[in-house]
Amino acid sequence: MEYVSPEGLRIDGRRPMEMRKLQAEIGVVAKADGSAVFEMGNTKVIAAVYGPREVQNRSQQLSDQALVRCEYSMANFSTGDRMRKPKGDRRSTEISLVIRQTMEACILTQLMPRSQIDIYVQVLQADGGTRSACINAATLALADAGIPMRDFVTSCSAGYLNSTPLLDLNYVEDSAGGPDVTVGILPKLDKVTLLQMDAKLPLDIFENVMQLAVEGCKAIADYIREVLSENTKQLEYRRGL
Amino acid sequence: MLHNKSFVKKTKSGKITKNVREHYLRDDIYCGVTICKVCDSSAARLSGSASSPILVLDTNVVLNQIDLLENPAIDDVVVLSIVLQEVRNRNLGVYNRIRALCSNSARKFFVFSNEHHKDTFVQDMAGESKNDRNDRAIRVAAQWYKSHLGGAAHVLLITNDRENKRKATEEGIPAETIEAYVKSLDRRDLLDLLVRPASEDVNMEEVEDLRPSKRKVIYAEHKPLSEITSGLHQGIYHQGKLRVNRYNPFEAYVGSESIGDEIIIYGRGNMNRAFDGDIVAVELLPQDQWHEENSLSLADEEDEEEGVHLVPGSADDAPRTTNLVQSAAGPPRPSGQVVGIIKRNWHSYCGSLEPMPMPAGDGGVAHALFVSKDRRIPKIRIQTRQLGNLLSKRIVVTVDSWDCLSRYPSGHYVRTIGEIGDRDTESEVVLIENDIDARPFSSQVLACLPPLPWSVSSEDLANPIRQDLRHLLVFSVDPPGCKDIDDALHCAALSNGNFEVGVHIADVTNFVHPSTPLDDEAAQRGTSVYLVERRIDMLPKPLTEDICSLRADVERLAFSVIWEMTPEAEIISTRYTKSIIKSCAALSYIEAQARMDDSRLADPLTTDLRNMNTLAKIMRHRRIERGALTLASAEVKFQIDTETHDPLDIGMYQIREANQMVEEFMLAANVAVAEKILKHYPLCSLLRRHPTPTKEMLEPLLRTAASVGLDLDISTSKALADSLDRAVGEDPYFNKLIRILATRCMTQAVYFCSGDLTLPEYHHYGLAAPLYTHFTSPIRRYADVIVHRLLSASLGIYKLPAIFQDRPQLTSIADNLNYRHRNAQMASRASVELHTLIYFRKRPTDTEARIVKIRSNGFIVFVPKFGIEGPVYLTERSEKGGGEWFVDEQQQKIKRMDGSISYGVLQKVNIHMEVVEPQPNRPKLQLNLV
Numbered sequence A: 001m002e003y004v005s006p007e008g009l010r011i012d013g014r015r016p017m018e019m020r021k022l023q024a025e026i027g028v029v030a031k032a033d034g035s036a037v038f039e040m041g042n043t044k045v046i047a048a049v050y051g052p053r054e055v056q057n058r059s060q061q062l063s064d065q066a067l068v069r070c071e072y073s074m075a076n077f078s079t080g081d082r083m084r085k086p087k088g089d090r091r092s093t094e095i096s097l098v099i100r101q102t103m104e105a106c107i108l109t110q111l112m113p114r115s116q117i118d119i120y121v122q123v124l125q126a127d128g129g130t131r132s133a134c135i136n137a138a139t140l141a142l143a144d145a146g147i148p149m150r151d152f153v154t155s156c157s158a159g160y161l162n163s164t165p166l167l168d169l170n171y172v173e174d175s176a177g178g179p180d181v182t183v184g185i186l187p188k189l190d191k192v193t194l195l196q197m198d199a200k201l202p203l204d205i206f207e208n209v210m211q212l213a214v215e216g217c218k219a220i221a222d223y224i225r226e227v228l229s230e231n232t233k234q235l236e237y238r239r240g241l
Numbered sequence B: 001m002l003h004n005k006s007f008v009k010k011t012k013s014g015k016i017t018k019n020v021r022e023h024y025l026r027d028d029i030y031c032g033v034t035i036c037k038v039c040d041s042s043a044a045r046l047s048g049s050a051s052s053p054i055l056v057l058d059t060n061v062v063l064n065q066i067d068l069l070e071n072p073a074i075d076d077v078v079v080l081s082i083v084l085q086e087v088r089n090r091n092l093g094v095y096n097r098i099r100a101l102c103s104n105s106a107r108k109f110f111v112f113s114n115e116h117h118k119d120t121f122v123q124d125m126a127g128e129s130k131n132d133r134n135d136r137a138i139r140v141a142a143q144w145y146k147s148h149l150g151g152a153a154h155v156l157l158i159t160n161d162r163e164n165k166r167k168a169t170e171e172g173i174p175a176e177t178i179e180a181y182v183k184s185l186d187r188r189d190l191l192d193l194l195v196r197p198a199s200e201d202v203n204m205e206e207v208e209d210l211r212p213s214k215r216k217v218i219y220a221e222h223k224p225l226s227e228i229t230s231g232l233h234q235g236i237y238h239q240g241k242l243r244v245n246r247y248n249p250f251e252a253y254v255g256s257e258s259i260g261d262e263i264i265i266y267g268r269g270n271m272n273r274a275f276d277g278d279i280v281a282v283e284l285l286p287q288d289q290w291h292e293e294n295s296l297s298l299a300d301e302e303d304e305e306e307g308v309h310l311v312p313g314s315a316d317d318a319p320r321t322t323n324l325v326q327s328a329a330g331p332p333r334p335s336g337q338v339v340g341i342i343k344r345n346w347h348s349y350c351g352s353l354e355p356m357p358m359p360a361g362d363g364g365v366a367h368a369l370f371v372s373k374d375r376r377i378p379k380i381r382i383q384t385r386q387l388g389n390l391l392s393k394r395i396v397v398t399v400d401s402w403d404c405l406s407r408y409p410s411g412h413y414v415r416t417i418g419e420i421g422d423r424d425t426e427s428e429v430v431l432i433e434n435d436i437d438a439r440p441f442s443s444q445v446l447a448c449l450p451p452l453p454w455s456v457s458s459e460d461l462a463n464p465i466r467q468d469l470r471h472l473l474v475f476s477v478d479p480p481g482c483k484d485i486d487d488a489l490h491c492a493a494l495s496n497g498n499f500e501v502g503v504h505i506a507d508v509t510n511f512v513h514p515s516t517p518l519d520d521e522a523a524q525r526g527t528s529v530y531l532v533e534r535r536i537d538m539l540p541k542p543l544t545e546d547i548c549s550l551r552a553d554v555e556r557l558a559f560s561v562i563w564e565m566t567p568e569a570e571i572i573s574t575r576y577t578k579s580i581i582k583s584c585a586a587l588s589y590i591e592a593q594a595r596m597d598d599s600r601l602a603d604p605l606t607t608d609l610r611n612m613n614t615l616a617k618i619m620r621h622r623r624i625e626r627g628a629l630t631l632a633s634a635e636v637k638f639q640i641d642t643e644t645h646d647p648l649d650i651g652m653y654q655i656r657e658a659n660q661m662v663e664e665f666m667l668a669a670n671v672a673v674a675e676k677i678l679k680h681y682p683l684c685s686l687l688r689r690h691p692t693p694t695k696e697m698l699e700p701l702l703r704t705a706a707s708v709g710l711d712l713d714i715s716t717s718k719a720l721a722d723s724l725d726r727a728v729g730e731d732p733y734f735n736k737l738i739r740i741l742a743t744r745c746m747t748q749a750v751y752f753c754s755g756d757l758t759l760p761e762y763h764h765y766g767l768a769a770p771l772y773t774h775f776t777s778p779i780r781r782y783a784d785v786i787v788h789r790l791l792s793a794s795l796g797i798y799k800l801p802a803i804f805q806d807r808p809q810l811t812s813i814a815d816n817l818n819y820r821h822r823n824a825q826m827a828s829r830a831s832v833e834l835h836t837l838i839y840f841r842k843r844p845t846d847t848e849a850r851i852v853k854i855r856s857n858g859f860i861v862f863v864p865k866f867g868i869e870g871p872v873y874l875t876e877r878s879e880k881g882g883g884e885w886f887v888d889e890q891q892q893k894i895k896r897m898d899g900s901i902s903y904g905v906l907q908k909v910n911i912h913m914e915v916v917e918p919q920p921n922r923p924k925l926q927l928n929l930v
Helices: A090-104 A130-145 A203-239 B059-064 B081-090 B092-103 B130-149 B162-170 B178-185 B188-193 B204-210 B225-234 B267-271 B322-328 B423-433 B443-447 B458-462 B517-525 B541-547 B589-597 B604-626 B657-680 B695-707 B717-726 B734-743 B782-794 B807-842
Strands: A022-026 A034-040 A043-054 A067-074 A115-125 A154-161 A164-167 A180-186 A191-196 B002-010 B016-024 B054-057 B077-080 B109-112 B155-158 B237-245 B248-256 B261-266 B279-284 B336-343 B348-353 B366-372 B380-384 B393-401 B410-419 B466-468 B474-478 B487-493 B499-506 B555-565 B571-588 B636-640 B647-652 B686-689 B750-753 B845-855 B858-863 B868-873 B885-888 B893-896 B902-904 B908-916 B924-929
Touching: A022 A130, A022 A203, A034 A130, A043 A130, A067 A090, A067 A130, A090 A115, A090 A130, A090 A191, A115 A130, A130 A154, A130 A180, A130 A203, A154 A203, A164 A203, A180 A203, B054 B059, B054 B130, B059 B081, B059 B092, B077 B081, B077 B130, B081 B092, B081 B109, B081 B130, B092 B109, B130 B155, B130 B162, B155 B178, B178 B188, B188 B410, B225 B237, B225 B279, B225 B336, B237 B261, B237 B336, B248 B267, B248 B279, B261 B267, B261 B279, B261 B336, B267 B336, B348 B423, B366 B393, B380 B393, B393 B423, B410 B423, B423 B807, B443 B517, B458 B466, B474 B589, B474 B604, B474 B657, B487 B571, B487 B604, B487 B657, B499 B604, B499 B657, B517 B782, B517 B807, B555 B657, B555 B782, B571 B589, B571 B657, B589 B604, B589 B657, B604 B657, B636 B807, B647 B807, B657 B782, B686 B782, B686 B807, B695 B734, B717 B734, B734 B845, B750 B807, B782 B807, B807 B908, B807 B924, B845 B893, B845 B902, B858 B908, B868 B924
Parallel strands: A067 A115, B054 B077, B054 B155, B077 B109, B380 B410, B466 B571, B474 B571
Antiparallel strands: A022 A034, A034 A043, A043 A115, A154 A164, A154 A180, A180 A191, B002 B016, B237 B248, B237 B279, B248 B261, B279 B336, B348 B366, B348 B393, B366 B380, B393 B410, B474 B487, B487 B499, B499 B555, B555 B571, B636 B647, B686 B750, B845 B858, B845 B908, B858 B868, B885 B893, B893 B902, B908 B924
């Protein structure tokens, strides 16, 4: 299968180093402390954050830091075929864990001992790169909730097909069976907090692919910063400042 | 700009799903015309001037007229991405060719991604078919080019679709059919390359006039695809690849998974216009029609007949006669008829035109029949304007269509190779027929070579991975005149009475690095091809004949396997290392043999040779004990005139002890390397296996043997080897003949990737070795290059290239190697056949021959002296098996009715060989009983 034509266009018309269209909105769930919708092309994810609040299950309470919990799910209508997916299957559990660990790394948990922060993310429409989109949405929702963080976490995936590193794989490219590198970074601190790949890739190629994903993360960070500052301006305006 | 495409699609399991895909429209796609001022012209290909138009092609033009497009006269072409997409869905072969054209820097073909350009993308309209939408997209793109370039260049839409042309003209886009365009170019030779449209644009009267009798339906209509799919689903039809019998084009086989057996298809009517290699749907005939076709007769119809050919080297080359066996035991095999063709395997074919008188009125269009060299291909009807020119030429022709009204498929002329009967032309035909790339190496490939003159550098000497073995007495033994010496040997007596024996193989991978153009080219070629008068190298000449060749008295890099052996040839230790050697002598087999036999010589080299020979004999004996087969082949050797390249003499290839000695150590090295690489890389090693022949395959051998009162035990390879040894008759040639017959019952050994099969399947039957690979000829076989890389990685010298982690790719490499290897063999056989014909043209000969097979009107003889076999007819071909002779199948004898004369299998007969020309330009070798 030809994923990159000799003219240098991918199946959907992007060039190898181009991301899909980004779109984000903050404050979509009024009841939550913070919420956001994040879209990468046709992948659409909603995130809601509750907390910091009292720990519901006392036995889990931590005396020196906040408890971060995360729940990832896919809406039944998120893929074309309506499949009833059991809650808490292996894939969701794994992604929940990945998101929790990634977010925990940037939240200043020691400032909020004996409290709990809940992050709910749900995929509304899946078209590849849901993991990255969830992390980006969670970052926005956490910021919206005003939870103290070291930096944003932004995430982006990159793959390697037809001997070309490709940024931000969509579903068709993702299911091609090639390697899929998901990277999460703290853009200001320039640190990697998440790196996942479940395929074999020679080291030198891997470095290129990962570098591409990091570039993608940085571009997303710029966009998120823009969205947040726009949101802050709106808040200022509403408060009449 | 973003746009979402939405479409519904049926999944494999039959569910209907709605798919939504993103579709980005861009503004950075350029027109590719050099004179354009708006666009970025860095990648521009099209010159574009007011005089010569820029051509925008419609899909049907690309699909049908690819031969024409490949002609350099057609240039300045815009290929739209929608056209490419349609072509790919319809015909992958054509797609690859048009892609090659687009990437060829010498041609001005430019791909314009109209589907992603913001101005040329078209929305689907309600009620519009896919085809109409694509036609509209093509018109929109042509229109865009026209307005984009303005007056600077002329744009012409080439389409053979009438409706499309009409609409284009309405919209103000200049449009032409391809015929009209070619005619306007005023090049008569191009017109022959044109494919005639199926019916619409051709003057029907003319066609009818030319073949009035053919206007009736000859073949059954193919079933529509929907019916085939549902039929396959219900199990009424069976799908498989059609393979036409190489020796009888009226018989074909379809290997079907659904019934687990081969379905036989008799006759062109049942084959229903299917070609060899097509994927077809077959319907089984009712059981009572599973008749035995008259497989006993030598020739079936008209002028199709069995010719004289080389003795097959293995079961893969041999004619299939299994149905004969079946008649004796068990029910007849299922036979069927083709109801539809799922995928065509049409490509171009080499051959010549059937001789015909020149039509009156020169210069007009003539219809001619093309006869392919490949007998499996039916005759092809072509139209030509240069008939007089082509009659005596070998030409290449492509098939375009075959409708059920016509007995023969119709095609068109592609190019001329040369004069029929000319040696160079015929050699070229051999190469084309076997898909062998004999083009000179490209400049990119040659750029990968080290600078010449090359010699071992001090860096090589200082390299810790390379052991300095220059002090050893290394020598090579090869056929006389061999220039690509890839193996050398040494044998040194150790102080403890043991011997150190080394096999040194040219270190090709030191020069051929993975994923360089040189490596890609070698992987594609797969093997060197040896024809009688020339050699087509896998690697460029400087490598094969100089840098890698282990010539005498020069320092060369090598990859060595070194054993310590006891005088009883027991291996004590095995060592693998890269090395530097200096060969002291490049001997021929004859020289080596002479040295060993000459008792007066006692120099160190001769002593080494004798020691080696002693060891080799023990090893050989042990190998035969294990059950290795000594199979004979009817290989022949030509003596070629150095000036004219005509064959001067032919004779059987003589095998000496020296050959066997070298062979023995090469086998040992291959086995040792196979063990080593498999230990380190159990999943991605490249090995070679030889499947155990099944009982059915050995059946013809057993029947022949039984008819001469010989009982062969085929239970194991050891038993077979022993009973072959016992098979001695009063005739000194008897044993060899039986061995040759045994060889042709076996299949060929094949390369495979170790991860694809289980350990018991790795077995090499012929050598009785559990593991085997090819390591010893990296100059002429790519498999050895791969094995060299594996071995050096297992020694920790180099990293394993990334490709070894990709098993499907490794499997496809192994498949390509098998394919190339087989083609190379077929090509050398064809080349030998060709030279045999040239040889006998001037020398009609009487010689003795053996009968190997009985037919109803004659028998097949094998001529040991020249290694060929062919039919001898007892009766005239016209009176088929006419009365006088009858066949005793049990005893494999053909007898005269009155019992006066009878001929049996393996009987010696005297024959006369001579070249006759039954039709002009078609010489063939004929055998007659003396």
